[in-house]
Amino acid sequence: MYNSFVALDNLNLKVEGGVCLGFLGPNGAGKTTTIKILTTLIKPTSGKAYLNGIDVSSDPKAALSDVGAVVETPEFYSYLTPNEMLSYLGELRGMASNEISERGREVLDEVKLTEWADKPIGSFSRGMKQRVALAQALLHDPAILILDEPTSGLDPRGMHEVREIIKTLKEKGKTVFMSSHLLSEVQEVCDTVALLDRGRLIVCDKIENLSKISPVKKIEVRALVAPTDSQLDHICRFTGVRSVKQTGSQVLLIEFEGDEDSMAELHNGLLGLGLKMTSFKPTGSDLEGMYLEIIAESVR
Amino acid sequence: MKRSPPSDSEQLHMVLRYELLKYLRGQRLFGILIITALIAWLMLALPLLLGRGYPSDVRTFPSTFLSFVSILIVLSVTFFGSDAIVSEFQQRTGYALFPSPIRRRIILLGKYVASALSSLLVVSVYYAIIIVSAQAIYGTLLDELVLSYYLAVVYMLSILAFAFLLSSIMKGTTGSAVLTFFLFQMILPIIDVVLNSADIDPWFSITNAGSIISSILTMPRAMGGPGRGPLQPTGAAVGIPYPLYIPEVLSSLIVMINYFAITLLAAIYVFERREL
Numbered sequence: 001m002y003n004s005f006v007a008l009d010n011l012n013l014k015v016e017g018g019v020c021l022g023f024l025g026p027n028g029a030g031k032t033t034t035i036k037i038l039t040t041l042i043k044p045t046s047g048k049a050y051l052n053g054i055d056v057s058s059d060p061k062a063a064l065s066d067v068g069a070v071v072e073t074p075e076f077y078s079y080l081t082p083n084e085m086l087s088y089l090g091e092l093r094g095m096a097s098n099e100i101s102e103r104g105r106e107v108l109d110e111v112k113l114t115e116w117a118d119k120p121i122g123s124f125s126r127g128m129k130q131r132v133a134l135a136q137a138l139l140h141d142p143a144i145l146i147l148d149e150p151t152s153g154l155d156p157r158g159m160h161e162v163r164e165i166i167k168t169l170k171e172k173g174k175t176v177f178m179s180s181h182l183l184s185e186v187q188e189v190c191d192t193v194a195l196l197d198r199g200r201l202i203v204c205d206k207i208e209n210l211s212k213i214s215p216v217k218k219i220e221v222r223a224l225v226a227p228t229d230s231q232l233d234h235i236c237r238f239t240g241v242r243s244v245k246q247t248g249s250q251v252l253l254i255e256f257e258g259d260e261d262s263m264a265e266l267h268n269g270l271l272g273l274g275l276k277m278t279s280f281k282p283t284g285s286d287l288e289g290m291y292l293e294i295i296a297e298s299v300r
Numbered sequence: 301m302k303r304s305p306p307s308d309s310e311q312l313h314m315v316l317r318y319e320l321l322k323y324l325r326g327q328r329l330f331g332i333l334i335i336t337a338l339i340a341w342l343m344l345a346l347p348l349l350l351g352r353g354y355p356s357d358v359r360t361f362p363s364t365f366l367s368f369v370s371i372l373i374v375l376s377v378t379f380f381g382s383d384a385i386v387s388e389f390q391q392r393t394g395y396a397l398f399p400s401p402i403r404r405r406i407i408l409l410g411k412y413v414a415s416a417l418s419s420l421l422v423v424s425v426y427y428a429i430i431i432v433s434a435q436a437i438y439g440t441l442l443d444e445l446v447l448s449y450y451l452a453v454v455y456m457l458s459i460l461a462f463a464f465l466l467s468s469i470m471k472g473t474t475g476s477a478v479l480t481f482f483l484f485q486m487i488l489p490i491i492d493v494v495l496n497s498a499d500i501d502p503w504f505s506i507t508n509a510g511s512i513i514s515s516i517l518t519m520p521r522a523m524g525g526p527g528r529g530p531l532q533p534t535g536a537a538v539g540i541p542y543p544l545y546i547p548e549v550l551s552s553l554i555v556m557i558n559y560f561a562i563t564l565l566a567a568i569y570v571f572e573r574r575e576l
Contacts, residue, residue, distance in 0.1 A: 039399035040398060041394070072392070073392075074392060075395065075396070079322055085396075089400055092306070094303045133396065136396060140303070
């Protein structure tokens with residue numbers, strides 16, 4: 001609670017080991033507050049937070065010993081190089097100097113900062129600092145990773161690389177607790193999602209279960225020639241089609257409810273109408289529909 | 301991989317090392333040592349350059365030097381202590397450091413020790429110059445000068461702790477530095493003067509207690525005269541038209557140690573509860 005504003009309201013969330021959980025919610029939902037409580041940056045006015053079963057408020061040193069965290073976009077001491085920063089944080093975590101050198105090389109290579117390893121961080125861009133942040137979180141090979149918008153500030157290639165790193169962590173059985181605004185990113189790397197709105201946990205379930213909440217999919221269809229009114233009328237009458245919008249002269253956006261077989265039938269039906277399709281692809285993530293639906297319900 | 305973090309004392313040593321590295325790379329230490337050398341050089345060279353020579357009295361020579369110790373200590377504390385804590389919040393470096401398995405009090409104490417060692421170096425260099433010069437010019441070493449050095453170190457430690465408290469409370473590094481400097485160099489000394497002029501003994505004031513560093517050579521009362529009490533004005537010779545309360549060594553030490561302990565504990569208390 002900040003003054004009279006309730007940032008988190010009876011949040012009760014348990015993440016099992018080995019799970020990669022995407023922590024979603026609109027701005028101000030309480031995602032970063034949760035992460036800050038877990039990483040001891042702020043203290044809750046009531047309630048407890050545990051890491052590896054250890055209360056972070058009463059024994060932060062033990063609770064954080066096997067945790068790597070990236071909170072917001074951290075800054076680093078401008079007079080240190082990535083190698084020195086990793087040495088500092090590695091030493092604080094009890095790593096031996098040879099282990100720090102070896103792991104330091106590995107993680108800097110993983111985040112593509114090898115050639116910058118001995119340059120002062122003061123001259124780094126935001127994206128490069130985000131890479132250093134990720135490197136320090138991975139350095140001690142922790143069992144738990146808490147990542148607050150880990151791809152923030154990165155270019156598209158950087159975002160892809162970070163997602164690949166998180167996928168590798170998941171494969172290694174690490175527990176990943178990751179907040180993100182990018183639903184497609186969460187859908188790509190996480191297996192479970194917790195959705196927070198105005199400090200309350202709305203839902204926490206596996207992505208495959210949550211996708212069923214909103215069965216409506218959006219399909220973008222592009223054609224060589226703009227569809228006629230008659231063709232549009234026919235499309236509206238196909239099974240599962242909820243609505244059809246013409247978003248460009250040769251582009252249609254179809255809201256569709258149905259399984260993969262029904263979608264294949266729709267595809268064939270469009271061809272049967274003589275529509276010269278150049279592409280037929282679902283747009284937006286399954287998660288997006290679920291997210292919007294649940295948030296809308298929560299507001300009601 | 302699960303591993304136990306080092307002990308608190310080992311972590312304190314690590315924080316200390318990297319904080320000292322900051323002073324070295326940021327050239328703060330170098331800068332303040334240049335200022336120290338410059339002050340000392342002016343003190344030694346100006347009397348000769350002006351053709352006045354050094355005073356004949358062995359007490360007067362170091363007392364001129366000692367009148368600048370306090371400002372040097374305040375400068376040193378401002379350079380090393382004023383932004384030590386606040387910078388972690390303002391510059392967001394705390395986002396990387398605080399989620400590490402280290403107690404906040406250890407971070408603060410490590411930074412405090414680093415600042416204290418750097419300031420100690422500055423004070424020691426300055427006193428070394430005074431002592432060596434006094435030996436070279438007069439061939440003697442005053443016991444009070446050595447005592448003054450110890451008192452200067454205690455004063456430095458106490459106002460450094462105070463600066464850490466300010467640094468734990470303040471929101472910006474510039475504000476913290478400005479407040480630290482003016483508090484010890486102007487605001488508190490002005491309050492001391494006002495209290496003196498109202499015939500109130502400012503025995504509880506840290507800057508009043510710190511004035512023992514120089515008054516130890518110039519005011520015999522400070523060395524255990526007939527108890528606490530106002531030193532009567534000597535009119536035009538002193539230029540102060542009201543009684544002047546001169547602190548004594550023991551009471552000054554007690555006040556300084558209390559300031560040190562209370563403000564350092566308060567700094568830890570505030571820092572451990574401050575949210576980022």
